[in-house]
Amino acid sequence: MSVAEKLRGLLLSTPAEGAGGRTGTWRVYRPVINYSKCTKCGICWLYCPENVIEWLEDKSVRIDYNYCKGCGICADVCPVKAIDMVKEGVV
Amino acid sequence: MVGQVSLAKQVRKVLVGDHAVAEAVKLAKVNVISAYPITPQTLIVERISEMIERGELKADYVRVESEFAALATVYGAAAGGARAFTATSSHGLFYMYEMLWWAAASRVPLVMAVVTRVIGPPWNIHDEHTDLLAIRDSGWIIGMAQNVQEAFDMTLTAFKISEDERVLLPVAVGLDGFILSHTAEPLDIPAQEDVDAWLPPRNPKIPYTIEPGGEAITMGNLPRNDVYHAILKKYMDESMEAAKKVIADVYNEYGKLTGRNYGPLTECYRCSDAKYIAISMGAWSGDILNAVERLRNEGYPIGLLRIRYIRPFPEEDITGWINGAKGVIIFDRDYSAGMGGVLASEISGFIPSNTSFEGVLAGIGGFDVSADEFTAIMREFVDRVEREGLVRIRKYWYIPKIER
Amino acid sequence: MGMVTMTELHKYGRTKFIMPGTAACPGCPLQVGMRQLAIALEGKFTMVIPAGCSSIIPGTAPYTAYTVPVLHVPFASSPAVASGLVRAIRQRGNEGPVVVWAGDGATADIGFATLSGAAYRNEDILYIMADNEAYMNTGIQASGTTPWMAWTTTSPKGKAEDKKDVALIMLMHKVPYVATASIAFPMDFIDKVRRAMQIRGFKFIHLHAPCPPGWKMDDAYTIRAARLAVETGAWILWEYNQGKLTISPPSMPYRDKSRRRPLEEYLKIQGRFAHLKPEDIKLMEEKIDRQWDLILKLVEIYK
Numbered sequence: 001m002s003v004a005e006k007l008r009g010l011l012l013s014t015p016a017e018g019a020g021g022r023t024g025t026w027r028v029y030r031p032v033i034n035y036s037k038c039t040k041c042g043i044c045w046l047y048c049p050e051n052v053i054e055w056l057e058d059k060s061v062r063i064d065y066n067y068c069k070g071c072g073i074c075a076d077v078c079p080v081k082a083i084d085m086v087k088e089g090v091v
Numbered sequence: 092m093v094g095q096v097s098l099a100k101q102v103r104k105v106l107v108g109d110h111a112v113a114e115a116v117k118l119a120k121v122n123v124i125s126a127y128p129i130t131p132q133t134l135i136v137e138r139i140s141e142m143i144e145r146g147e148l149k150a151d152y153v154r155v156e157s158e159f160a161a162l163a164t165v166y167g168a169a170a171g172g173a174r175a176f177t178a179t180s181s182h183g184l185f186y187m188y189e190m191l192w193w194a195a196a197s198r199v200p201l202v203m204a205v206v207t208r209v210i211g212p213p214w215n216i217h218d219e220h221t222d223l224l225a226i227r228d229s230g231w232i233i234g235m236a237q238n239v240q241e242a243f244d245m246t247l248t249a250f251k252i253s254e255d256e257r258v259l260l261p262v263a264v265g266l267d268g269f270i271l272s273h274t275a276e277p278l279d280i281p282a283q284e285d286v287d288a289w290l291p292p293r294n295p296k297i298p299y300t301i302e303p304g305g306e307a308i309t310m311g312n313l314p315r316n317d318v319y320h321a322i323l324k325k326y327m328d329e330s331m332e333a334a335k336k337v338i339a340d341v342y343n344e345y346g347k348l349t350g351r352n353y354g355p356l357t358e359c360y361r362c363s364d365a366k367y368i369a370i371s372m373g374a375w376s377g378d379i380l381n382a383v384e385r386l387r388n389e390g391y392p393i394g395l396l397r398i399r400y401i402r403p404f405p406e407e408d409i410t411g412w413i414n415g416a417k418g419v420i421i422f423d424r425d426y427s428a429g430m431g432g433v434l435a436s437e438i439s440g441f442i443p444s445n446t447s448f449e450g451v452l453a454g455i456g457g458f459d460v461s462a463d464e465f466t467a468i469m470r471e472f473v474d475r476v477e478r479e480g481l482v483r484i485r486k487y488w489y490i491p492k493i494e495r
Numbered sequence: 496m497g498m499v500t501m502t503e504l505h506k507y508g509r510t511k512f513i514m515p516g517t518a519a520c521p522g523c524p525l526q527v528g529m530r531q532l533a534i535a536l537e538g539k540f541t542m543v544i545p546a547g548c549s550s551i552i553p554g555t556a557p558y559t560a561y562t563v564p565v566l567h568v569p570f571a572s573s574p575a576v577a578s579g580l581v582r583a584i585r586q587r588g589n590e591g592p593v594v595v596w597a598g599d600g601a602t603a604d605i606g607f608a609t610l611s612g613a614a615y616r617n618e619d620i621l622y623i624m625a626d627n628e629a630y631m632n633t634g635i636q637a638s639g640t641t642p643w644m645a646w647t648t649t650s651p652k653g654k655a656e657d658k659k660d661v662a663l664i665m666l667m668h669k670v671p672y673v674a675t676a677s678i679a680f681p682m683d684f685i686d687k688v689r690r691a692m693q694i695r696g697f698k699f700i701h702l703h704a705p706c707p708p709g710w711k712m713d714d715a716y717t718i719r720a721a722r723l724a725v726e727t728g729a730w731i732l733w734e735y736n737q738g739k740l741t742i743s744p745p746s747m748p749y750r751d752k753s754r755r756r757p758l759e760e761y762l763k764i765q766g767r768f769a770h771l772k773p774e775d776i777k778l779m780e781e782k783i784d785r786q787w788d789l790i791l792k793l794v795e796i797y798k
Contacts, residue, residue, distance in 0.1 A: 003259045004298035006326050007198060009557035010319045012299060013309040017511075019554025020518030042501050045508060046681055047718050049526035052515045055508030067515035071522035071707075072715030085715075123582050125575075151582040156612035160575035163568070163609065167543070167579030170566050172587060175579065189569050295587065301566045302584045303541040303591025311567030315555035 018067065023050070027070030029085040031063055037082035044074035044083060099285030099348050104278060108239045108271035109134035111278055112204045112264070115246035116176050117148045118286045119202075122293075123168035123175040125153040125161040129183040130216045131268040132206040136178060158183035162190040162203070169199035170310070171302055172295025174250060176201075180268060181208035181222045188226075194261050195230025196323065197310060198298050198330075200253035201261035204246060207235075207373070208268040209457055217457020218268040220373060221425040224401065224433040226263065230327055232334055233402040235265035235373045239276035242266040244351060245399075251290055251341045257333040259298050267374040268457075281349055289348050331403040338400060356405035358397045359412050361387060365394030367473050368413050370438060371422040372398040375460060379422060382465035391473055398434065410441050418447035418476045420469055424454040431486040439485065447472075447482040453489040460489070499685045504534060512538050514560040519552040522714035524678050524704035524721065525625050526552065529596065531681045532623060535688035538562060540592040540621075543580065545573040545606060547598035548632040549625070571606040573597050574613035577620045585619065592621055592692055599626040603639035603659045614668040617696045621688070624661060624699070627706035635709045643782065644775055646711070646767040653770060657782070662701040666735055666793075672698040674734040678705075679721035680745045687734060687743075694737065703730045711766025723761040728752070728783050731790050740797035742790070750791065752784065 013019070040059035052064040053074060063074075075083040106114065112135050116124065124143075126136035142148040151168075155161045158179050165175035179187060184205055194201055205223045209215040220235070227233060232252060236242040242264065249262035266272055299308060314320055335356060342355040360380055362368060371379050376397045383395045396412050398405060413419050419442050423432025430436050435450025442448050449472050453460045468489060476482050512533035519526050525548055533540075541564045544550060550567055553559040568576045573595045581593040602610055602624040613620060629647045630636040637647040637654050640661065644653035666673045672691045676684040684702065691698035705720035707713065712720060724730035725745055732743035748754045758780050762768040771779075 002256055003198065003326065003330055004256065007298055007323075010314070010323050010326075011196075011198065011310060011556070013312050013553070013556040013559040015307050015309075015514050015560065015562045016558035017514045018516035019514060019558035019560045020516050020552070021554070023516050026521065042505065042508070046501070046504070047527055049519065049521075049523045049530075049717070050515055050517065051511050051513050051526070051530060055505060057508075059505065059508075064515055069521040070714075071717070072713070073522055073527075073717055076715040077718050122586055123579055125579065151586065153578055153582060153616070155575060155578075156608055156615075159571065160578075160609045160612055163572035163575035164579035164582075166568075166572075167566070167576035167581075168583040169579070170576070171580040171583030173579070173583035175583070190572060193569050193572075295583075301541055301564045301580065302589050303539055303564065303593065304589065305541070305564045307562050307564055309553060309556075309559040309561050309565040309567065312553050312559050312565075313551065313555045315557065319556060 099281035101279040111243040113138035122173035125164035131272040132180040158186040162187040166194045172300045174293040178204035180206040191229040202249040223265040232262040240278040270374040357408040362394035366417045367393040381462040447476040449484040517560040522707040535685040543577040545601040546570040574609040578618040595622045599640040600638045631709040665699040670697040677703045727761040728755040
């Protein structure tokens with residue numbers, strides 16, 4: 001193995017989900033989208049720090065709970081208050 | 092690797108050491124040079140700027156605001172795939188310290204000339220090796236030239252060594268401040284076309300390139316497990332070991348190209364029948380060799396082992412040459428506080444306990460030591476061993492009497 | 496160049512410019528800003544990142560959350576490293592953007608000499624100073640851009656010194672482009688990045704980035720705080736582009752002091768200002784007024 005090859009995976013990293021861990025486990029409050037209120041404006045997608053909100057082809061939004069840390073920015077910026085922060089474990 | 096290389100056309104010039112280094116940089120067709128002035132290095136970057144202004148060298152010349160930035164700039168250039176060069180000395184080298192380690196562990200090829208000089212205070216621009224030797228743990232290959240020709244040869248070969256796929260470590264080329272940097276000597280310089288055939292442009296993809304649109308790699312984020320770090324250091328060590336062979340190969344080729352053959356890690360003069368071995372590094376080795384010749388004429392069986400590269404540490408050469416010797420005397424133009432001479436400290440571990448040994452600290456602060464003085468120091472050592480038997484002196488401060 | 500719209504951005508609705516699952520704190524402003532940067536540059540750029548939160552955020556090798564080529568470098572070195580990098584790749588015909596993504600400590604303090612050098616040489620770099628107003632990665636120590644009176648672990652009674660105005664200092668380097676921006680105004684920031692990238696030379700954007708743990712505020716308030724900073728007039732968005740300095744659209748209304756929201760609204764959500772007395776707030780307002788006076792005078796000068 002050449003020196004250049006040896007550096008891969010040790011000194012040189014490549015993009016992957018979860019490089020900082022399965023961060024969904026950090027979450028205390030879970031953002032829940034109220035689709036009846038949602039206007040599909042994409043503001044939550046725009047400000048989500050974690051890139052865990054997808055703004056789909058039909059402009060609806062979907063949250064990836066595997067990695068969502070539950071910061072609540074999406075709920076705070078939503079212009080129509082269509083996202084509720086619900087405590088994890090509470091049904 | 093190039094097969095049979097024909098002997099290059101060469102021109103003889105008379106140049107000071109700094110200008111000889113600049114000639115090597117030009118012939119290597121370096122892409123990016125960063126420059127910050129410090130005596131006695133400044134002539135190198137001045138001459139390179141003239142070469143660029145005259146159109147003899149097509150390169151980016153980055154006038155930075157510090158030596159820290161000088162190394163950071165050529166490091167960035169190397170990570171971007173360029174062949175890059177900078178030069179420094181003394182306090183400037185120490186101002187680079189953090190970047191020295193980062194550059195080496197990033198495994199990008201780089202070449203830097205270090206014109207050796209005292210570290211203050213007091214301010215002192217004269218020659219000492221303490222600066223160069225203070226970077227020996229950082230991951231740089233470190234050479235030290237004896238004369239202007241060798242400063243040129245060592246600079247040109249440094250690019251080939253650093254960029255070798257088995258090495259990929261930066262190379263520091265040491266030359267003694269003023270004694271080489273500002274002293275004109277004749278040297279032979281190979282023709283550009285011959286150098287081009289031997290030293291092709293750098294392959295920017297090896298070991299990796301960081302550039303927009305390139306592969307989405309990240310260099311240097313945290314390791315998932317600290318053991319990664321240990322593995323990388325072990326790989327660095329393997330590359331340092333590999334560099335011993337690479338340096339030999341490169342000088343073998345270079346010898347065929349130029350007709351000049353070197354050690355390559357060390358050279359030993361009059362050693363085959365020597366019972367005593369003196370060890371030194373750098374320009375004063377010429378004066379020590381004169382002293383050895385005089386002692387030979389007086390019947391003393393002594394030789395001189397000159398260290399060309401201190402990193403990778405030439406362990407095999409040193410143990411090979413001192414094996415069976417009756418005594419070893421090491422000259423250090425440097426001082427590791429609380430320890431002694433750096434070469435003496437590093438080499439003494441390889442000197443058998445039944446072999447006599449003296450570490451001489453001389454030339455500290457840059458004072459001249461003449462061939463007469465070297466002769467006297469070595470004669471005294473040999474006489475004492477012959478008289479008393481085993482002698483072990485780790486530190487002998489050679490300080491001439493002066494008027495104050 | 497037209498202004499960016501949400502309609503245009505929808506095409507990136509499923510693009511992961513930063514991979515999910517990073518090591519950032521919840522509510523991290525740096526990820527918000529870096530995503531906006533990546534959107535502006537359509538994911539085609541290279542970053543040089545000095546020590547700081549953004550060294551840790553991408554997670555651990557062998558993986559990284561960053562999807563562009565990145566060079567992590569020592570704290571003070573990034574402008575110099577980027578200078579060498581851009582020289583090297585331009586020689587080989589690569590005209591792509593080289594971005595320094597740095598925090599306030601790396602920019603305003605330890606790396607200030609290298610920043611000044613790269614700016615003065617007019618290196619072809621986009622420098623983003625993501626300013627969370629303290630050394631957050633090491634645990635909230637005061638930096639040169641920590642505001643007056645803000646609590647940090649090294650200014651427990653509130654910092655005595657004023658915030659260093661890095662953008663104005665860069666303006667005095669006579670570089671072609673300097674702007675301030677805010678993560679709460681992504682369209683403004685994206686437009687600025689795009690305008691900056693039309694210029695060959697040194698571009699500097701000072702990006703305001705409120706940090707929940709460092710500012711002692713709710714994780715959800717990152718954007719709220721950044722917006723209030725602009726709406727109270729405490730953070731002024733302006734742009735200098737090759738000779739002309741203008742107030743940016745989001746800050747335009749707040750040239751008129753009467754239209755600014757009360758400063759308390761911005762301060763009260765931040766625990767780092769909890770110890771402020773009414774007279775402190777009054778003094779802070781005066782400082783804001785003086786900053787507006789200065790910027791508006793510069794608008795007159797750089798017409």
